Amino acid sequence: MTKSVVLADPRGFCAGVDRAILTVQTILKAAQSAGKLHREDGLPPVYVRRQIVHNKHVVEDLANQGAVFVQELGEVPDAAAQAGIPVVFSAHGVSPVVKAEAERRGMHVVDATCPLVGKVHREVLRFVKEGYEIVYIGHKGHDEAVGVVGESPEHVHLIEHADDVTSLEFAPDTKLVLLSQTTLSVDETADTIAALKARFPWIEEPPSSDICYATSNRQAAVKLVAEQSDCVVIVGSANSSNSVRLMEVAQEGLGQRGKAYRVDDAGELAPAWFDGVESVGISSGASVPDELVSGVIEALRDLGFTGVKSVETIKENMHFVLPPQVRALAK
Ligand code: SF4
Numbered sequence: 113m114t115k116s117v118v119l120a121d122p123r124g125f126c127a128g129v130d131r132a133i134l135t136v137q138t139i140l141k142a143a144q145s146a147g148k149l150h151r152e153d154g155l156p157p158v159y160v161r162r163q164i165v166h167n168k169h170v171v172e173d174l175a176n177q178g179a180v181f182v183q184e185l186g187e188v189p190d191a192a193a194q195a196g197i198p199v200v201f202s203a204h205g206v207s208p209v210v211k212a213e214a215e216r217r218g219m220h221v222v223d224a225t226c227p228l229v230g231k232v233h234r235e236v237l238r239f240v241k242e243g244y245e246i247v248y249i250g251h252k253g254h255d256e257a258v259g260v261v262g263e264s265p266e267h268v269h270l271i272e273h274a275d276d277v278t279s280l281e282f283a284p285d286t287k288l289v290l291l292s293q294t295t296l297s298v299d300e301t302a303d304t305i306a307a308l309k310a311r312f313p314w315i316e317e318p319p320s321s322d323i324c325y326a327t328s329n330r331q332a333a334v335k336l337v338a339e340q341s342d343c344v345v346i347v348g349s350a351n352s353s354n355s356v357r358l359m360e361v362a363q364e365g366l367g368q369r370g371k372a373y374r375v376d377d378a379g380e381l382a383p384a385w386f387d388g389v390e391s392v393g394i395s396s397g398a399s400v401p402d403e404l405v406s407g408v409i410e411a412l413r414d415l416g417f418t419g420v421k422s423v424e425t426i427k428e429n430m431h432f433v434l435p436p437q438v439r440a441l442a443k
Pocket residue numbers: 126127128129203226227228229294295324325326327354398
């Protein structure tokens with residue numbers, strides 16, 4: 113029997129990641145065309161706050177092209193604002209405190225926050241204005257969660273799992289609504305929502321789920337892939353929430369039959385994982401370039417997995433326009 117790989121489709125880049133990377137690339141290209149990639153004043157053509165998307169290969173690639181990544185705006189010199197150097201905010205969004213600092217220092221901000229993350233920020237503002245307390249399901253310390261909670265720290269109550277629901281206390285006359293991070297596990301979040309509804313039956317939900325289309329679609333596809341595989345490899349970085357969730361969903365689908373692994377690239381594969389395995393499922397997080405998946409497929413071919421089959425669950429056609437400041441540059 114031919115040993116094979118089972119490829120999830122959709123996988124990899126989502127519209128928000130595509131937009132964020134293209135934003136930085138467009139700024140770099142424009143600087144190159146203007147002969148300003150290597151400036152006389154020693155400043156870079158663009159600063160990016162935090163990883164533009166959570167993938168180390170993407171970040172390294174853009175850094176090699178001239179982008180400078182910083183953790184905080186304090187690392188960007190004042191001279192950058194005076195010289196008109198753009199500062200890009202990552203796809204995960206930022207809290208109002210960061211925006212205020214950028215404004216105070218006269219920075220030229222290009223906001224590459226994914227519009228679907230922006231939607232959750234706007235929901236927070238709207239519900240707080242209407243007098244709600246917000247239970248936000250997310251991961252403590254994740255850039256997206258930090259940004260969303262930062263919209264109204266006193267009214268947004270972050271919980272991670274169903275077990276955390278017991279730590280919440282609200283009087284029965286409190287207006288309550290639940291929101292969530294865009295990259296959570298659909299199934300795990302359903303459990304947390306059920307626990308919330310059991311404890312606070314009057315809690316409301318937003319008009320549409322905050323878990324984004326790309327997260328839901330990739331999890332649905334990897335579930336099917338896991339059913340047809342003996343083990344699953346997810347390509348994605350350790351700090352990528354949606355990649356880690358994909359690995360968890362795959363593991364759940366495999367059950368006792370096999371194991372799900374996460375790798376940044378083919379270099380992290382261990383041949384021993386595939387002893388006795390006939391079919392390997394593969395998917396990748398929303399921030400992962402497809403050439404990294406191709407590298408994994410090639411490495412598996414060298415290990416005897418010569419067949420390739422694709423499991424397609426849905427065709428995606430989502431596209432987001434570039435931030436206004438870079439649209440003109442793109443032309
Ligand atoms: S995973 Fe979803 S929310 Fe995050 S960048 Fe992609 S489309 Fe936007």
